[in-house]
Amino acid sequence: xxxxxxxxxxxEKRERAARIFEILDPLYTQEKTALKFxxxxxxxxxxxxxxxxxxxxxxxVTEKLFRKYPSAEDYVKVPxxxxxxxxxxxxxxxxxxxxxxxxxxxxxxxxxxxVPGTMEELLKLPGVGRKTANxxxxxxxxxxxVVVDTHVKRLAQRLGLTxxxxxxxxxxxxxxxxxxxxxxxxxxxxxxxxxxxxKARNPAHERCPVAHLCPAAKMT
Numbered sequence: 001x002x003x004x005x006x007x008x009x010x011x012e013k014r015e016r017a018a019r020i021f022e023i024l025d026p027l028y029t030q031e032k033t034a035l036k037f038x039x040x041x042x043x044x045x046x047x048x049x050x051x052x053x054x055x056x057x058x059x060x061v062t063e064k065l066f067r068k069y070p071s072a073e074d075y076v077k078v079p080x081x082x083x084x085x086x087x088x089x090x091x092x093x094x095x096x097x098x099x100x101x102x103x104x105x106x107x108x109x110x111x112x113x114x115v116p117g118t119m120e121e122l123l124k125l126p127g128v129g130r131k132t133a134n135x136x137x138x139x140x141x142x143x144x145x146v147v148v149d150t151h152v153k154r155l156a157q158r159l160g161l162t163x164x165x166x167x168x169x170x171x172x173x174x175x176x177x178x179x180x181x182x183x184x185x186x187x188x189x190x191x192x193x194x195x196x197x198x199k200a201r202n203p204a205h206e207r208c209p210v211a212h213l214c215p216a217a218k219m220t
Contacts, residue, residue: 135147
Protein backbone atom coordinates (compact mmCIF):
# COMPACT_ATOMS: atom_id res chain seq x y z
CA UNK A 1 0.00 0.00 0.00
CA UNK A 2 1.39 3.39 -1.04
CA UNK A 3 2.30 5.78 1.71
CA UNK A 4 0.19 8.95 1.87
CA UNK A 5 1.95 11.92 0.33
CA UNK A 6 3.58 14.18 2.88
CA UNK A 7 1.98 17.61 3.18
CA UNK A 8 3.96 20.44 1.62
CA UNK A 9 5.74 22.58 4.18
CA UNK A 10 5.47 26.37 4.09
CA UNK A 11 9.10 26.63 3.03
CA GLU A 12 8.54 24.14 0.20
CA LYS A 13 5.53 26.16 -0.92
CA ARG A 14 7.63 29.33 -0.92
CA GLU A 15 10.28 27.61 -3.03
CA ARG A 16 7.64 26.38 -5.48
CA ALA A 17 6.09 29.85 -5.72
CA ALA A 18 9.54 31.27 -6.46
CA ARG A 19 10.09 28.71 -9.24
CA ILE A 20 6.66 29.49 -10.73
CA PHE A 21 7.56 33.19 -10.70
CA GLU A 22 10.95 32.64 -12.33
CA ILE A 23 9.50 30.48 -15.12
CA LEU A 24 6.53 32.71 -15.96
CA ASP A 25 8.13 36.12 -15.42
CA PRO A 26 10.04 36.29 -18.74
CA LEU A 27 7.04 34.97 -20.69
CA TYR A 28 4.72 37.89 -19.92
CA THR A 29 6.21 41.30 -20.59
CA GLN A 30 3.02 43.38 -20.52
CA GLU A 31 2.64 46.53 -18.43
CA LYS A 32 1.30 46.50 -14.88
CA THR A 33 -2.17 47.02 -16.26
CA ALA A 34 -3.71 47.03 -19.73
CA LEU A 35 -6.08 49.78 -18.63
CA LYS A 36 -5.23 53.13 -20.22
CA PHE A 37 -4.90 56.08 -17.86
CA UNK A 38 -2.99 59.34 -17.44
CA UNK A 39 -3.44 59.93 -13.71
CA UNK A 40 -4.54 58.11 -10.53
CA UNK A 41 -8.16 59.28 -10.85
CA UNK A 42 -8.47 57.81 -14.34
CA UNK A 43 -6.96 54.53 -13.13
CA UNK A 44 -9.36 54.40 -10.17
CA UNK A 45 -12.38 54.90 -12.43
CA UNK A 46 -11.11 52.41 -15.03
CA UNK A 47 -10.45 49.80 -12.37
CA UNK A 48 -13.98 50.13 -10.98
CA UNK A 49 -15.38 49.75 -14.50
CA UNK A 50 -13.18 46.71 -15.22
CA UNK A 51 -15.13 44.41 -12.89
CA UNK A 52 -16.50 41.57 -15.05
CA UNK A 53 -15.51 43.45 -18.20
CA UNK A 54 -12.52 43.19 -20.53
CA UNK A 55 -9.81 45.82 -20.38
CA UNK A 56 -10.29 46.41 -24.09
CA UNK A 57 -13.95 47.29 -23.61
CA UNK A 58 -13.15 49.53 -20.65
CA UNK A 59 -10.53 51.40 -22.66
CA UNK A 60 -13.05 52.03 -25.43
CA VAL A 61 -15.48 53.53 -22.93
CA THR A 62 -12.96 55.58 -20.95
CA GLU A 63 -11.49 57.22 -24.06
CA LYS A 64 -14.59 59.46 -24.17
CA LEU A 65 -15.41 59.26 -20.47
CA PHE A 66 -12.14 60.81 -19.30
CA ARG A 67 -12.51 63.72 -21.69
CA LYS A 68 -16.04 64.36 -20.45
CA TYR A 69 -15.20 64.07 -16.74
CA PRO A 70 -11.64 65.28 -16.06
CA SER A 71 -12.10 65.70 -12.29
CA ALA A 72 -13.71 63.90 -9.36
CA GLU A 73 -16.10 66.85 -8.99
CA ASP A 74 -17.42 66.20 -12.51
CA TYR A 75 -18.48 62.66 -11.60
CA VAL A 76 -20.20 63.94 -8.46
CA LYS A 77 -22.17 66.60 -10.33
CA VAL A 78 -23.40 64.52 -13.29
CA PRO A 79 -26.89 62.97 -12.93
CA UNK A 80 -26.48 59.27 -12.25
CA UNK A 81 -28.74 58.36 -15.20
CA UNK A 82 -26.36 60.16 -17.56
CA UNK A 83 -23.32 58.46 -16.06
CA UNK A 84 -25.06 55.08 -16.37
CA UNK A 85 -25.50 55.64 -20.09
CA UNK A 86 -21.88 56.73 -20.47
CA UNK A 87 -20.59 53.49 -18.95
CA UNK A 88 -23.36 51.12 -20.08
CA UNK A 89 -21.08 49.06 -22.42
CA UNK A 90 -18.97 47.92 -19.44
CA UNK A 91 -21.91 45.97 -17.97
CA UNK A 92 -23.47 46.19 -14.50
CA UNK A 93 -23.56 49.91 -15.26
CA UNK A 94 -26.02 50.87 -12.51
CA UNK A 95 -23.90 49.43 -9.72
CA UNK A 96 -20.72 50.75 -11.30
CA UNK A 97 -22.20 54.25 -11.64
CA UNK A 98 -23.05 54.21 -7.92
CA UNK A 99 -19.51 53.06 -7.09
CA UNK A 100 -17.91 55.72 -9.29
CA UNK A 101 -20.04 58.51 -7.85
CA UNK A 102 -19.53 57.23 -4.30
CA UNK A 103 -15.77 57.01 -4.68
CA UNK A 104 -15.55 60.45 -6.26
CA UNK A 105 -17.75 61.98 -3.57
CA UNK A 106 -15.36 60.49 -1.02
CA UNK A 107 -12.41 62.00 -2.89
CA UNK A 108 -14.00 65.44 -2.98
CA UNK A 109 -15.11 65.44 0.64
CA UNK A 110 -12.09 63.77 2.19
CA UNK A 111 -9.10 64.32 -0.08
CA UNK A 112 -9.63 67.53 -2.02
CA UNK A 113 -10.58 65.60 -5.13
CA UNK A 114 -7.19 63.84 -5.28
CA VAL A 115 -6.65 60.08 -5.12
CA PRO A 116 -4.73 59.17 -1.94
CA GLY A 117 -1.71 56.90 -2.07
CA THR A 118 -2.29 54.54 0.86
CA MET A 119 -4.42 51.44 1.33
CA GLU A 120 -6.00 52.81 4.52
CA GLU A 121 -7.16 56.00 2.78
CA LEU A 122 -8.37 54.29 -0.39
CA LEU A 123 -10.50 51.84 1.58
CA LYS A 124 -12.37 54.79 3.08
CA LEU A 125 -13.82 55.51 -0.37
CA PRO A 126 -17.28 53.99 -1.02
CA GLY A 127 -17.11 51.29 -3.69
CA VAL A 128 -13.37 50.71 -3.30
CA GLY A 129 -12.16 47.34 -2.01
CA ARG A 130 -8.68 45.88 -1.60
CA LYS A 131 -8.46 44.62 -5.19
CA THR A 132 -9.20 48.07 -6.63
CA ALA A 133 -6.94 49.74 -4.08
CA ASN A 134 -4.03 47.41 -4.85
CA UNK A 135 -4.48 48.02 -8.60
CA UNK A 136 -4.32 51.78 -8.09
CA UNK A 137 -1.48 51.68 -5.58
CA UNK A 138 0.66 49.38 -7.71
CA UNK A 139 0.20 51.01 -11.11
CA UNK A 140 -0.10 54.68 -10.08
CA UNK A 141 2.04 54.88 -6.94
CA UNK A 142 4.42 51.88 -7.20
CA UNK A 143 3.23 50.60 -3.82
CA UNK A 144 3.64 46.79 -3.54
CA UNK A 145 0.44 44.77 -3.26
CA VAL A 146 -1.20 41.52 -4.33
CA VAL A 147 -4.13 42.08 -6.69
CA VAL A 148 -6.65 39.26 -6.32
CA ASP A 149 -8.99 39.25 -9.31
CA THR A 150 -10.81 36.22 -10.71
CA HIS A 151 -7.70 34.99 -12.54
CA VAL A 152 -5.40 35.29 -9.51
CA LYS A 153 -7.97 33.59 -7.29
CA ARG A 154 -8.38 30.68 -9.75
CA LEU A 155 -4.67 30.16 -10.38
CA ALA A 156 -3.64 30.52 -6.75
CA GLN A 157 -6.08 27.74 -5.88
CA ARG A 158 -5.12 25.48 -8.80
CA LEU A 159 -1.42 25.94 -8.09
CA GLY A 160 -2.02 24.95 -4.49
CA LEU A 161 -0.75 28.27 -3.14
CA THR A 162 -3.91 28.79 -1.09
CA UNK A 163 -6.91 26.81 0.11
CA UNK A 164 -8.93 29.93 0.82
CA UNK A 165 -11.77 31.32 -1.26
CA UNK A 166 -11.98 34.76 0.33
CA UNK A 167 -9.94 37.27 -1.76
CA UNK A 168 -8.53 39.02 1.31
CA UNK A 169 -7.25 35.73 2.73
CA UNK A 170 -5.82 34.75 -0.67
CA UNK A 171 -4.00 38.09 -0.75
CA UNK A 172 -2.49 37.34 2.66
CA UNK A 173 -1.48 33.82 1.62
CA UNK A 174 0.27 34.96 -1.57
CA UNK A 175 1.97 37.87 0.18
CA UNK A 176 3.44 35.39 2.65
CA UNK A 177 5.01 33.30 -0.11
CA UNK A 178 6.89 36.00 -2.01
CA UNK A 179 9.08 38.99 -1.16
CA UNK A 180 7.25 42.33 -1.20
CA UNK A 181 8.96 43.53 -4.37
CA UNK A 182 7.42 40.60 -6.29
CA UNK A 183 3.83 40.95 -5.06
CA UNK A 184 2.45 43.10 -7.87
CA UNK A 185 4.45 41.41 -10.60
CA UNK A 186 3.29 37.96 -9.47
CA UNK A 187 -0.31 39.16 -9.63
CA UNK A 188 0.23 40.39 -13.19
CA UNK A 189 1.90 37.13 -14.18
CA UNK A 190 -1.02 35.06 -12.89
CA UNK A 191 -3.54 37.35 -14.60
CA UNK A 192 -1.83 37.06 -17.99
CA UNK A 193 -1.21 33.32 -17.59
CA UNK A 194 -4.87 32.86 -16.67
CA UNK A 195 -5.96 34.64 -19.81
CA UNK A 196 -3.58 32.79 -22.10
CA UNK A 197 -3.32 29.23 -20.79
CA UNK A 198 -4.89 28.52 -17.38
CA LYS A 199 -8.41 29.48 -18.37
CA ALA A 200 -11.48 28.89 -16.24
CA ARG A 201 -12.68 26.18 -18.60
CA ASN A 202 -10.35 23.67 -20.22
CA PRO A 203 -6.97 24.89 -18.94
CA ALA A 204 -4.23 24.00 -21.44
CA HIS A 205 -2.10 21.84 -19.15
CA GLU A 206 -0.20 20.44 -22.15
CA ARG A 207 1.06 23.95 -23.00
CA CYS A 208 1.64 25.15 -19.44
CA PRO A 209 5.31 25.72 -18.58
CA VAL A 210 4.59 25.26 -14.87
CA ALA A 211 2.40 22.16 -15.13
CA HIS A 212 5.07 20.14 -13.33
CA LEU A 213 4.66 22.49 -10.35
CA CYS A 214 0.85 22.49 -10.40
CA PRO A 215 -1.23 20.05 -8.31
CA ALA A 216 -4.25 20.57 -10.58
CA ALA A 217 -2.29 19.64 -13.71
CA LYS A 218 -0.94 16.49 -12.05
CA MET A 219 -4.48 15.33 -11.31
CA THR A 220 -5.49 15.30 -15.00
